[in-house]
Amino acid sequence: MDGNGRWAKKQHRPRIYGHRIGMDNVQKITLAADRLGIKVLTLYAFSTENWARPKEEVAYLMNLPVRFFDKYMPTLIENNVKVNIMGYLDELPQKTYDVVKKAMEQTAQNTGLILNFAFNYGSRKEIVTAVQELAKEVEEGKLKSTEIDEQAISQHLMTAKFKEFGDPDLLIRTSGEQRISNFLLWQIAYSELAFSNKNWPDFDEDDLKNFVENYRHRDRRFGKI
Numbered sequence: 001m002d003g004n005g006r007w008a009k010k011q012h013r014p015r016i017y018g019h020r021i022g023m024d025n026v027q028k029i030t031l032a033a034d035r036l037g038i039k040v041l042t043l044y045a046f047s048t049e050n051w052a053r054p055k056e057e058v059a060y061l062m063n064l065p066v067r068f069f070d071k072y073m074p075t076l077i078e079n080n081v082k083v084n085i086m087g088y089l090d091e092l093p094q095k096t097y098d099v100v101k102k103a104m105e106q107t108a109q110n111t112g113l114i115l116n117f118a119f120n121y122g123s124r125k126e127i128v129t130a131v132q133e134l135a136k137e138v139e140e141g142k143l144k145s146t147e148i149d150e151q152a153i154s155q156h157l158m159t160a161k162f163k164e165f166g167d168p169d170l171l172i173r174t175s176g177e178q179r180i181s182n183f184l185l186w187q188i189a190y191s192e193l194a195f196s197n198k199n200w201p202d203f204d205e206d207d208l209k210n211f212v213e214n215y216r217h218r219d220r221r222f223g224k225i
């Protein structure tokens with residue numbers, strides 16, 4: 001969800017205006033993804049590196065989840081959307097933590113599209129945490145080191161709960177940036193990558209439809225001929 005600041009600059013508005021319009025676009029794209037039959041939509045909302053941004057911007061961003069659920073929770077529930085937030089949530093401000101926890105509890109029984117926010121998330125930190133947990137199990141004699149395989153690592157990642165859906169099929173990054181930027185590094189090993197030159201606030205349902213349609217015509221090899 002890149003390009004909110006640049007979008008705001010083009011509108012001669014402050015960066016935080018881009019974030020707020022970007023937040024509204026999260027709702028639009030969530031419902032569009034649901035209509036396209038997407039099972040899990042993971043949105044990279046805040047990386048572990050984003051804490052380095054100006055403190056006023058971080059403070060504004062930390063309040064966006066509160067605004068998002070205040071405005072959109074009724075529609076999310078109406079559309080049977082299940083909310084999940086994955087990240088180092090214990091490092092969030094109490095108010096932010098409380099609202100994301102409540103959103104997950106309120107939608108836990110929903111069975112529709114899973115809206116998964118990567119929030120205070122970083123893939124390398126996620127992998128280090130998984131390795132540390134596995135090493136601890138070996139130390140405690142619960143696991144042999146030879147039993148550490150791809151499945152064991154996957155099961156210790158924050159996406160373990162999405163096992164039934166498999167790894168991401170398609171990763172889209174907006175704003176023309178063609179970098180992964182420490183997002184789901186393990187999980188996207190065989191994902192199709194797509195890049196939109198549009199800034200996130202301009203990325204709409206037709207763009208998503210086109211990327212999914214293009215994906216459906218790609219021949220995925222998974223390393224084979």
Ligand SMILES: CCc1cc(N2CCCCCC2)n2ncc(-c3ccc(F)cc3)c2n1
Pocket residue numbers: 001002004018019020021022023024026045046061062063064065068069085100103117119200
């Ligand atoms: C704190 C980072 C951030 C930034 C952000 N922006 C700003 C930059 C990215 C573009 C989208 C709008 N949004 N939009 C929704 C959320 C959100 C996160 C968790 C949650 F449970 C509910 C909503 C959000 N979070």
